[in-house]
Amino acid sequence: xxxxxxxxxxxxxxxxxxxxxxxxxxxxxxxxxxxxxxxxxxxxxxxxxxxxxxxxxxxxxxxxxxxxxxxxxxxxxxxxxxxxxxxxxxxxxxxxxxxxxxxxxxxxxxxxxxxxxxxxxxxxxxxxxxxxxxxxxxxxxxxxxxxxxxxxxxxxxxxxxxxxxxxxxxxxxxxxxxxxxxxxxxxxxxxxxxxxxxxxxxxxxxxxxxxxxxxxxxxxxxxxxxxxxxxxxxxxxxxxxxxxxxxxxxxxxxxxxxxxxxxxxxxxxxxxxxxxxxxxxxxxxxxxxxxxxxxxxxxxxxxxxxxxxxxxxxxxxxxxxxxxxxxxxxxxxxxxxxxxxxxxxxxxxxxxxxxxxxxxxxxxxxxxxxxxxxxxxxxxxxxxxxxxxxxxxxxxxxxxxxxxxxxxxxxxxxxxxxxxxxxxxxxxxxxxxxxxxxxxxxxxxxxxxxxxxxxxxxxxxxxxxxxxxxxxxxxxxxxxx
Amino acid sequence: xxxxxxxxxxxxxxxxxxxxxxxxxxxxxxxxxxxxxxxxxxxxxxxxxxxxxxxxxxxxxxxxxxxxxxxxxxxxxxxxxxxxxxxxxxxxxxxxxxxxxxxxxxxxxxxxxxxxxxxxxxxxxxxxxxxxxxxxxxxxxxxxxxxxxxxxxxxxxxxxxxxxxxxxxxxxxxxxxxxxxxxxxxxxxxxxxxxxxxxxxxxxxxxxxxxxxxxxxxxxxxxxxxxxxxxxxxxxxxxxxxxxxxxxxxxxxxxxxxxxxxxxxxxxxxxxxxxxxxxxxxxxxxxxxxxxxxxxxxxxxxxxxxxxxxxxxxxxxxxxxxxxxxxxxxxxxxxxxxxxxxxxxxxxxxxxxxxxxxxxxxxxxxxxxxxxxxxxxxxxxxxxxxxxxxxxxxxxxxxxxxxxxxxxxxxxxxxxxxxxxxxxxxxxxxxxxxxxxxxx
Numbered sequence: 001x002x003x004x005x006x007x008x009x010x011x012x013x014x015x016x017x018x019x020x021x022x023x024x025x026x027x028x029x030x031x032x033x034x035x036x037x038x039x040x041x042x043x044x045x046x047x048x049x050x051x052x053x054x055x056x057x058x059x060x061x062x063x064x065x066x067x068x069x070x071x072x073x074x075x076x077x078x079x080x081x082x083x084x085x086x087x088x089x090x091x092x093x094x095x096x097x098x099x100x101x102x103x104x105x106x107x108x109x110x111x112x113x114x115x116x117x118x119x120x121x122x123x124x125x126x127x128x129x130x131x132x133x134x135x136x137x138x139x140x141x142x143x144x145x146x147x148x149x150x151x152x153x154x155x156x157x158x159x160x161x162x163x164x165x166x167x168x169x170x171x172x173x174x175x176x177x178x179x180x181x182x183x184x185x186x187x188x189x190x191x192x193x194x195x196x197x198x199x200x201x202x203x204x205x206x207x208x209x210x211x212x213x214x215x216x217x218x219x220x221x222x223x224x225x226x227x228x229x230x231x232x233x234x235x236x237x238x239x240x241x242x243x244x245x246x247x248x249x250x251x252x253x254x255x256x257x258x259x260x261x262x263x264x265x266x267x268x269x270x271x272x273x274x275x276x277x278x279x280x281x282x283x284x285x286x287x288x289x290x291x292x293x294x295x296x297x298x299x300x301x302x303x304x305x306x307x308x309x310x311x312x313x314x315x316x317x318x319x320x321x322x323x324x325x326x327x328x329x330x331x332x333x334x335x336x337x338x339x340x341x342x343x344x345x346x347x348x349x350x351x352x353x354x355x356x357x358x359x360x361x362x363x364x365x366x367x368x369x370x371x372x373x374x375x376x377x378x379x380x381x382x383x384x385x386x387x388x389x390x391x392x393x394x395x396x397x398x399x400x401x402x403x404x405x406x407x408x409x410x411x412x413x414x415x416x417x418x419x420x421x422x423x424x425x426x427x428x429x430x431x432x433x434x435x436x437x438x439x440x441x442x443x444x445x446x447x448x449x450x451x452x453x454x455x456x457x458x459x460x461x462x463x464x465x466x467x468x469x470x471x472x473x474x475x476x477x478x479x480x481x
Numbered sequence: 482x483x484x485x486x487x488x489x490x491x492x493x494x495x496x497x498x499x500x501x502x503x504x505x506x507x508x509x510x511x512x513x514x515x516x517x518x519x520x521x522x523x524x525x526x527x528x529x530x531x532x533x534x535x536x537x538x539x540x541x542x543x544x545x546x547x548x549x550x551x552x553x554x555x556x557x558x559x560x561x562x563x564x565x566x567x568x569x570x571x572x573x574x575x576x577x578x579x580x581x582x583x584x585x586x587x588x589x590x591x592x593x594x595x596x597x598x599x600x601x602x603x604x605x606x607x608x609x610x611x612x613x614x615x616x617x618x619x620x621x622x623x624x625x626x627x628x629x630x631x632x633x634x635x636x637x638x639x640x641x642x643x644x645x646x647x648x649x650x651x652x653x654x655x656x657x658x659x660x661x662x663x664x665x666x667x668x669x670x671x672x673x674x675x676x677x678x679x680x681x682x683x684x685x686x687x688x689x690x691x692x693x694x695x696x697x698x699x700x701x702x703x704x705x706x707x708x709x710x711x712x713x714x715x716x717x718x719x720x721x722x723x724x725x726x727x728x729x730x731x732x733x734x735x736x737x738x739x740x741x742x743x744x745x746x747x748x749x750x751x752x753x754x755x756x757x758x759x760x761x762x763x764x765x766x767x768x769x770x771x772x773x774x775x776x777x778x779x780x781x782x783x784x785x786x787x788x789x790x791x792x793x794x795x796x797x798x799x800x801x802x803x804x805x806x807x808x809x810x811x812x813x814x815x816x817x818x819x820x821x822x823x824x825x826x827x828x829x830x831x832x833x834x835x836x837x838x839x840x841x842x843x844x845x846x847x848x849x850x851x852x853x854x855x856x857x858x859x860x861x862x863x864x865x866x867x868x869x870x871x872x873x874x875x876x877x878x879x880x881x882x883x884x885x886x887x888x889x890x891x892x893x894x895x896x897x898x899x900x901x902x903x904x905x906x907x908x909x910x911x912x913x914x915x916x917x918x919x920x921x
Contacts, residue, residue, distance in 0.1 A: 001780065031722075031856075034697065037719070038727070041719075043602060045822050051814065051818050055568040058589075059568075063573070067572075087532075092537075096746040097552040097558065104544060110542070137614060169797070173790035173793070222512065224512065225515065251516070252515055276589035276807060296648075317648055321617040334533075340524045344522075356507055425486070456584050460780075461778055466782050473785060475784060476598040
């Protein structure tokens with residue numbers, strides 16, 4: 001694929017910006033020559049049609065939710081309603097400067113205040129901050145809250161975070177970034193946390209546990225109350241990774257399970273788009289014990305005026321420039337407002353229904369290491385499907401059939417994992433077609449494995465050499481050569 | 482519900498095939514004691530049309546376009562070319578996930594690779610990542626990276642850092658036990674490095690700084706020993722100004738909003754992050770690399786992934802995962818549209834217009850520039866009399882100007898800060914001058 005730097009420069013450029021309408025003084029009169037760029041920039045000067053063609057061409061090399069089925073486990077690739085996009089570009093939101101006087105940003109503050117209320121209710125927790133801008137950012141903010149909590153209490157020896165072996169990679173990374181060490185807790189034969197292993201790991205050096213509920217196998221931790229009670233009894237706190245909220249929102253709440261911090265992924269559960277890797281939004285909900293430590297500023301309503309409250313002496317401070325990804329919050333707000341309680345519940349019911357339906361059909365063809373009721377996702381294994389066939393081969397072959405591969409090789413506790421999350425926005429017909437494709441691929445794996453080894457053949461490129469890319473990295477276009 | 486395609490007949494069929502009698506049975510694994518605590522929001526479902534009306538009313542209550550914007554402090558009211566929003570709205574970009582499956586993500590990956598090239602060229606650095614959340618977290622991550630490399634537990638930062646950058650940096654440094662030494666500013670508004678402590682992991686500098694003043698960077702790297710030099714800059718100014726790479730910066734970070742992003746009440750924003758090649762293994766964030774497929778055809782894939790959380794877990798360089806990919810694409814399209822000529826032109830418009838307003842204001846009795854240092858598109862003036870009264874008069878007259886209290890933390894009294902972009906016209910600037918009592 002050629003890049004924008006391969007486009008031939010246009011002879012006629014300019015026209016984006018007007019001529020100067022004040023008397024020109026000249027750069028050299030206004031700033032010291034020492035500050036002025038000495039090497040001219042080497043950015044191509046292009047006409048607009050060249051730019052439009054290039055990025056339209058690039059867009060066609062992508063695969064989005066609007067292009068087809070996207071059963072990426074743990075990522076909740078649901079349909080992104082068009083209304084959300086229309087609301088986010090309203091000039092009253094998109095043109096608003098973050099340092100605007102609050103008298104000019106009452107609508108934005110009202111939206112943040114009301115969304116905070118919705119999320120508080122969905123989580124069943126004491127309060128919410130919209131500031132974190134991604135799931136991992138919410139985790140980090142949550143770990144900062146843990147740290148502050150124990151610092152204020154003088155419990156400086158609490159330096160360990162417990163993590164089930166099925167945890168997302170961001171969990172240990174976030175805990176470590178906040179200065180905690182990580183202790184892994186094994187799962188039992190049903191894929192759930194082993195309570196005996198938990199007992200063994202708990203002591204007065206434990207700051208808390210990071211849980212994903214349901215866990216990354218798509219299995220609900222039926223002993224969740226025992227788990228959180230044990231951690232609380234040992235003086236620790238419970239962090240809930242909200243990546244899997246799409247399986248139970250509108251039906252049950254993390255606050256009722258003993259969560260102290262819970263992060264939302266608005267870009268998963270609340271239908272805001274992933275944008276090829278962000279921007280997301282990762283608000284955190286907290287229990288009573290942690291409210292005072294939430295990031296500043298907080299949005300308050302006083303005398304019918306919304307205001308930003310910076311005066312929170314116990315706060316961890318800020319984790320982002322201003323108020324988080326506000327325009328993402330606008331989209332999530334529009335979504336929740338449209339769904340209402342009934343819609344929120346129907347979302348998780350249909351997500352769980354779709355997952356169980358697919359699971360029961362696919363387990364006839366693929367290994368299902370943890371058989372039983374699943375929530376919104378389930379994990380198959382590509383192991384043993386056919387001689388010499390890996391999960392990667394299966395994933396790449398799916399591309400040739402026009403579906404996005406599931407999440408693969410995660411969670412780490414399942415060999416050759418294939419993690420499938422269909423979401424509620426897919427029809428039974430789509431699921432049936434996907435199951436059929438998975439069955440065809442399984443047949444091909446046995447009868448004509450080369451088809452899988454060679455896949456994909458219908459994408460713009462075939463399998464890429466990622467080892468070479470790692471050994472000898474080329475990370476930018478060489479300019480001026 | 483509009484976004485759920487299953488019919489009730491579908492659902493019945495699916496339940497039968499699973500072998501359960503009701504949807505509720507699918508939730509039997511959640512303890513009853515937990516489920517019985519559930520309380521709904523009390524929120525009725527609404528039609529798309531009703532929601533559009535409610536949300537539009539909220540947007541209308543903000544009225545940002547009613548005022549002429551002179552707000553700055555790190556976020557600026559720049560023009561976004563139509564081509565940016567239009568191409569950015571293509572659903573193949575908007576609704577795609579992180580490019581973990583490179584064969585069907587070549588669009589996003591190629592754009593990431595282009596973005597990295599643009600960032601390197603603008604900043605004068607060797608390598609860049611595919612984006613951070615915003616300028617503030619980019620700076621915080623740069624400090625953490627420097628700490629991984631030098632391990633001295635301390636950094637120096639100027640007092641003239643934008644307040645939002647400092648707030649975020651304080652939080653990250655508190656959590657990681659990194660001590661911050663604050664360096665005061667000189668009378669001309671530039672940082673005073675006179676009493677720089679030794680044994681630092683990094684020295685951070687912001688240019689232009691919170692006073693709009695361009696920091697002189699020549700010779701700074703030489704005087705900070707082996708501490709890393711972290712420069713935070715305004716990328717739009719680099720159309721005109723010497724890039725930090727020319728001053729031997731080790732890490733360059735920036736808020737990318739000025740290059741094609743809406744102000745959006747401060748989010749989403751875009752963190753730019755560039756470094757010298759030798760530090761690649763310590764860089765946070767995703768990076769796209771060029772490679773070939775099995776047929777030898779050029780393609781792009783995520784590179785240097787062994788730094789990242791999904792592989793390295795607690796030993797990763799950062800926990801960052803989702804970043805600001807679509808915003809990085811906006812900036813890429815902005816730079817493709819502007820080119821060298823356009824970027825230089827827009828930078829010059831900012832520079833000239835800001836100086837025009839500064840000249841007009843300081844021609845009024847009692848008004849003077851607070852600092853003598855060179856500035857780009859933002860400056861601070863000392864005002865005669867009560868700054869709040871003058872601020873209120875400007876607001877009354879239809880200008881959006883930051884309240885003077887916002888600058889008190891810098892030890893500045895009786896001052897106002899003005900940012901002037903290419904969008905401000907001579908008429909607007911003259912009108913502002915008249916409100917202050919000037920002759921134009």
